[in-house]
Amino acid sequence: MAQMNLLQAINSALDTVMAENDRAVCFGEDVGHFGGVFRATSGLQEKYGKSRCFNTPLVEQGVIGFANGLAAQGSTAIAEIQFADYIFPAFDQIVNESAKFRYRSGNEFNVGKLTIRTPYGGGIAGGLYHSQSPEAYFAHTPGLKVVVPRNPYQAKGLLLASIRDDNPVIFFEPKRLYRASVGEVPAEDYELPLGKAEVVQKGSDITLLAWGAQVEIVEKAAALAAADGISCEIIDLRTILPWDIETVANSVTKTGRFVVSQEAPLTAGFASEIAATIQQECFLHLEAPIARVCGMDTPYPLALEKEYAADHLKIYEAIKNSMTY
Amino acid sequence: MNTDIYSESPVVHEPAFIDGHSVEIPILKILKQDGSIYKNAAMPNIDQELATKTYKTLAFHRVLDERMVAAQRQGRISFYMAALGEEAASVGGAAGLKDQDMIMAQYREQGALMFRGFSLENFMNQMFSNEKDLGKGRQMPIHYGSRELNYMTISSPLGTQIPQAAGYAYGQKMQGLDAVTICYFGEGAASEGDFHAGLNMAAVHQAPVIFFCRNNGYAISTPSEEQYVGNGIASRGVGYGMKTIRIDGNDILAVIAAVQLSREYAIKEGKPVLIEAMSYRLGAHSTSDDPSGYRTREEEAKWQEHDPILRMKNWMLAQGWWDEAQETALFEKLRDEVLAAVKVAEKIAKPPVEDLITDVYDQVPPLLQSQFDELKVHIKKYPQAYPFTAGRIK
Numbered sequence: 001m002a003q004m005n006l007l008q009a010i011n012s013a014l015d016t017v018m019a020e021n022d023r024a025v026c027f028g029e030d031v032g033h034f035g036g037v038f039r040a041t042s043g044l045q046e047k048y049g050k051s052r053c054f055n056t057p058l059v060e061q062g063v064i065g066f067a068n069g070l071a072a073q074g075s076t077a078i079a080e081i082q083f084a085d086y087i088f089p090a091f092d093q094i095v096n097e098s099a100k101f102r103y104r105s106g107n108e109f110n111v112g113k114l115t116i117r118t119p120y121g122g123g124i125a126g127g128l129y130h131s132q133s134p135e136a137y138f139a140h141t142p143g144l145k146v147v148v149p150r151n152p153y154q155a156k157g158l159l160l161a162s163i164r165d166d167n168p169v170i171f172f173e174p175k176r177l178y179r180a181s182v183g184e185v186p187a188e189d190y191e192l193p194l195g196k197a198e199v200v201q202k203g204s205d206i207t208l209l210a211w212g213a214q215v216e217i218v219e220k221a222a223a224l225a226a227a228d229g230i231s232c233e234i235i236d237l238r239t240i241l242p243w244d245i246e247t248v249a250n251s252v253t254k255t256g257r258f259v260v261s262q263e264a265p266l267t268a269g270f271a272s273e274i275a276a277t278i279q280q281e282c283f284l285h286l287e288a289p290i291a292r293v294c295g296m297d298t299p300y301p302l303a304l305e306k307e308y309a310a311d312h313l314k315i316y317e318a319i320k321n322s323m324t325y
Numbered sequence: 326m327n328t329d330i331y332s333e334s335p336v337v338h339e340p341a342f343i344d345g346h347s348v349e350i351p352i353l354k355i356l357k358q359d360g361s362i363y364k365n366a367a368m369p370n371i372d373q374e375l376a377t378k379t380y381k382t383l384a385f386h387r388v389l390d391e392r393m394v395a396a397q398r399q400g401r402i403s404f405y406m407a408a409l410g411e412e413a414a415s416v417g418g419a420a421g422l423k424d425q426d427m428i429m430a431q432y433r434e435q436g437a438l439m440f441r442g443f444s445l446e447n448f449m450n451q452m453f454s455n456e457k458d459l460g461k462g463r464q465m466p467i468h469y470g471s472r473e474l475n476y477m478t479i480s481s482p483l484g485t486q487i488p489q490a491a492g493y494a495y496g497q498k499m500q501g502l503d504a505v506t507i508c509y510f511g512e513g514a515a516s517e518g519d520f521h522a523g524l525n526m527a528a529v530h531q532a533p534v535i536f537f538c539r540n541n542g543y544a545i546s547t548p549s550e551e552q553y554v555g556n557g558i559a560s561r562g563v564g565y566g567m568k569t570i571r572i573d574g575n576d577i578l579a580v581i582a583a584v585q586l587s588r589e590y591a592i593k594e595g596k597p598v599l600i601e602a603m604s605y606r607l608g609a610h611s612t613s614d615d616p617s618g619y620r621t622r623e624e625e626a627k628w629q630e631h632d633p634i635l636r637m638k639n640w641m642l643a644q645g646w647w648d649e650a651q652e653t654a655l656f657e658k659l660r661d662e663v664l665a666a667v668k669v670a671e672k673i674a675k676p677p678v679e680d681l682i683t684d685v686y687d688q689v690p691p692l693l694q695s696q697f698d699e700l701k702v703h704i705k706k707y708p709q710a711y712p713f714t715a716g717r718i719k
């Protein structure tokens with residue numbers, strides 16, 4: 001196995017798909033010759049030609065509208081939105097089109113072959129428009145799948161599964177980890193299942209849930225708690241929509257305590273959906289109220305990013321509060 | 326209107342396609358690189374005072390960009406975007422307007438704000454996101470804004486200011502003001518849906534807005550050949566039924582002339598204008614970019630020869646309005662001032678933690694207030710983790 005960072009793992013997944021499937025096409029702003037502003041599509045144009053990996057004009061609604069059409073035609077469309085903060089011009093194409101193509105036509109047509117890749121998340125001094133985590137907007141849309149990997153191994157396996165899944169998938173890439181997260185990644189083809197959470201650390205006292213770059217933050221909090229003798233079970237949700245209720249509910253049934261953490265603001269974030277469902281599923285097993293540790297209900301700031309963020313210390317406090325409730 | 330087209334178009338009886346490039350668009354050039362004026366060129370309205378102010382602003386722009394790119398390399402600021410080689414578009418634009426005109430820029434138009442007199446301290450405070458930044462340290466460097474100077478605060482999502490400019494200008498007209506809105510954007514951003522929405526809204530609703538496209542050949546790594554295949558951006562103005570002009574964007578006199586005439590027209594007719602200024606982004610897209618991955622040194626060298634600042638200097642020298650001694654003294658003074666200002670700005674404290682929750686709404690809603698109260702308790706508990714704010718929590 002090779003050591004890869006998260007970008008290399010993404011690149012490897014794209015390379016795998018383009019090699020096996022000559023109807024797979026990668027495109028987006030600066031994606032072609034340059035290989036994307038983060039270089040996730042590096043080398044793909046050289047290898048597969050300009051007709052299969054190319055720059056688009058600077059228009060997100062065009063990128064996704066084009067991708068919808070291409071996928072409806074039966075090609076494998078892998079579109080990149082340069083930053084998740086810039087996905088909103090394409091909101092209509094995603095929410096009203098990608099998500100509803102199959103349903104409205106009685107499956108006469110669908111865009112199952114569409115995958116949208118986009119870097120998301122904060123912690124990089126990006127301010128309002130290079131830091132957002134907009135997964136909840138899309139999680140509110142039946143017909144879409146929403147996937148977020150936490151490390152290079154997960155990224156490759158989940159991206160391959162997303163591209164091959166017969167539903168439109170939005171694949172949010174934690175850009176803070178693009179180069180920072182390095183790990184063993186098989187050079188060969190493999191898939192990790194969509195719709196399945198993963199228990200990344202077994203524990204008995206409390207369940208901690210996160211996704212993407214936030215998993216690492218939760219792990220840091222769990223390490224602090226461990227020093228206090230608190231045993232945390234950590235779960236990576238991996239797929240936001242449709243999400244794995246069973247794995248989370250089983251864990252909370254066992255531990256009786258639950259903290260869920262996300263980068264995005266608290267109000268109407270996906271953590272709230274999870275909290276409501278787990279409260280219903282595990283009501284009689286809960287020893288403390290479910291805690292949500294999230295970004296504050298403000299736009300993502302710059303100078304006060306540290307104060308704003310759902311950092312490990314805030315999660316650690318939530319763990320202690322839950323334990324002593 | 327549709328019926329007019331139906332009944333008034335010339336009729337043919339064999340299919341006659343119009344070629345996508347059949348509209349020929351001339352390019353306005355007034356000033357040559359050597360500082361001389363093209364024969365019979367129509368000069369803008371410019372005297373020694375305006376020319377000197379314009380030139381000094383260009384010089385300040387060049388120096389600030391140079392110094393701040395260096396400051397970013399030294400790790401003193403996180404990010405910067407220079408406008409090397411295309412400073413005439415923003416500076417000349419402001420020089421052709423009146424102070425009451427609104428400027429809605431993309432991000433590479435700090436020159437217009439300089440012309441309006443935004444202080445060096447204000448530039449620095451924004452870039453260092455300190456507590457004196459008018460934007461309260463919330464946005465990345467170069468996202469300036471000033472109500473006092475009629476310069477709308479920059480927003481990173483591309484193209485969003487274009488339809489907004491139509492609305493802003495419509496309001497100015499409705500109020501009967503002697504004011505227009507100038508709206509800057511790149512040829513890349515002109516691909517956004519908001520561009521098309523904005524131009525059509527302005528044309529249909531007759532808003533006095535000057536759409537100013539800086540066509541600098543690139544959108545990050547994407548060359549304009551991969552951005553559009555029509556006749557530049559100008560041809561689209563024609564499509565929206567708008568008065569349109571293409572100019573040499575490195576020719577400060579052409580920029581000023583086009584903007585002055587556009588302003589006059591926009592006020593008198595109450596209608597929008599599109600200007601396409603042809604130029605070249607000589608530097609990197611931003612300090613996060615390295616153009617060697619997508620273009621050649623030869624291409625860059627070719628454009629070095631069209632330096633708009635040197636071109637204006639040559640003209641100023643020829644006019645007898647400027648000399649080499651003044652030139653040396655000005656650049657020396659500017660470099661010293663910028664260096665000194667960096668040193669001051671980087672020592673000014675970060676914004677107070679209260680700035681996190683204000684301005685989300687006009688008033689802080691109760692839930693956010695309670696989140697903030699919890700935050701303060703938390704920071705007091707872990708002061709070492711929040712060094713910029715811990716010492717100042719009340």
Ligand SMILES: Cc1ncc(C[n+]2csc(CCOP(=O)(O)OP(=O)(O)O)c2C)c(N)n1
Binds near residue numbers: 086511514543
């Ligand atoms: C909606 C949106 N999409 C993508 C981006 C990322 N982005 C920032 S600048 C840029 C290129 C803009 O090129 P152009 O409009 O030509 O302006 P220039 O940089 O050449 O001045 C891109 C793609 C963005 N800021 N907003």
Ligand SMILES: [Mg+2]
Binds near residue numbers: 541
């Ligand atoms: Mg450009």
